[in-house]
Amino acid sequence: MGFIGRIKEEFQVIQERDPAIKTPLEVLLYPSFRVMIQYRKAHRLYEKGHYFLARWISQRAARKTGIEIHPGAKIGKGLFIDHGAGVIIGETTVIGDNVTLYQGVTLGGTGKETGKRHPTLRDNVMVSAGAKILGSFTIGENSKIGAGSVVLEEVPPNCTVVGVPGRVVRKENQKVPRVDMDHVHLPDPTLEDIHYLQHENERLRSELQKMSYELKDMQEREEKCRRARELAEQKREKE
Numbered sequence: 397m398g399f400i401g402r403i404k405e406e407f408q409v410i411q412e413r414d415p416a417i418k419t420p421l422e423v424l425l426y427p428s429f430r431v432m433i434q435y436r437k438a439h440r441l442y443e444k445g446h447y448f449l450a451r452w453i454s455q456r457a458a459r460k461t462g463i464e465i466h467p468g469a470k471i472g473k474g475l476f477i478d479h480g481a482g483v484i485i486g487e488t489t490v491i492g493d494n495v496t497l498y499q500g501v502t503l504g505g506t507g508k509e510t511g512k513r514h515p516t517l518r519d520n521v522m523v524s525a526g527a528k529i530l531g532s533f534t535i536g537e538n539s540k541i542g543a544g545s546v547v548l549e550e551v552p553p554n555c556t557v558v559g560v561p562g563r564v565v566r567k568e569n570q571k572v573p574r575v576d577m578d579h580v581h582l583p584d585p586t587l588e589d590i591h592y593l594q595h596e597n598e599r600l601r602s603e604l605q606k607m608s609y610e611l612k613d614m615q616e617r618e619e620k621c622r623r624a625r626e627l628a629e630q631k632r633e634k635e
């Protein structure tokens with residue numbers, strides 16, 4: 397697709413995806429529009445091996461828009477980055493078509509991998525504000541990542557993932573019951589700890605209650621003995 401075609405596409409994407417837009421001219425002010433034009437340029441240079449020039453363009457765009465896209469990232473059609481501030485897209489990231497990212501999203505690496513270090517986002521994925529996707533796994537088609545989540549493992553298609561670490565709460569538009577978490581291979585250590593603590597709390601509470609009944613029982617028996625002794629003494633004194 398030529399330059400004009402790309403610009404038309406960006407106009408269409410932003411107008412379709414942002415309900416806040418009132419006039420087509422506003423598109424020119426969107427950081428998403430500006431950064432995507434620069435990214436396409438930088439990516440072409442990167443593919444031809446002009447790494448310095450490619451990085452120079454992408455860093456300049458990052459300073460102007462707050463969105464840092466490494467020129468090595470592979471991005472499909474219709475990416476929309478709403479607001480944009482603080483978005484980071486790493487070098488080996490792959491993004492499919494019609495993906496939406498909000499401000500503060502990081503598509504990054506964990507620092508432990510080499511080669512492909514960043515995530516792959518399939519078509520129609522939405523990543524909400526502040527979410528971090530770290531590692532070289534795939535987020536399946538049509539999946540949504542909730543605001544503030546930290547996703548560290550593969551996400552199947554058509555899922556909603558929330559939390560830290562990210563866990564699937566909705567699959568194929570059905571809520572995922574918490575007991576079924578293992579079925580989607582996303583263990584949740586925090587939830588397991590909470591369940592363990594709840595269980596321990598119940599156990600300690602019932603033990604404490606048992607001990608308090610026993611203590612009351614002992615006190616009553618002691619009181620009875622004391623009274624019996626007093627009565628016996630009074631009786632002896634009268635005799």
Ligand SMILES: CC(C)(COP(=O)(O)OP(=O)(O)OC[C@H]1O[C@@H](n2cnc3c(N)ncnc32)[C@H](O)[C@@H]1OP(=O)(O)O)[C@@H](O)C(=O)NCCC(=O)NCCS
Pocket residue numbers: 479498523524525526540541542543544545556557558559565566571
């Ligand atoms: C994840 C999200 C996309 C909703 O997806 P959804 O598939 O409709 O999921 P639901 O709203 O049914 O939520 C499912 C569960 O996840 C919880 N949840 C939703 N978003 C969450 C989040 N960001 N963090 C933690 N839990 C969240 C809900 O409370 C619900 O829990 P419950 O089952 O115990 O009631 C949405 O909540 C979200 O995060 N939107 C943010 C969009 C954004 O970034 N906007 C910025 C504009 S500037």
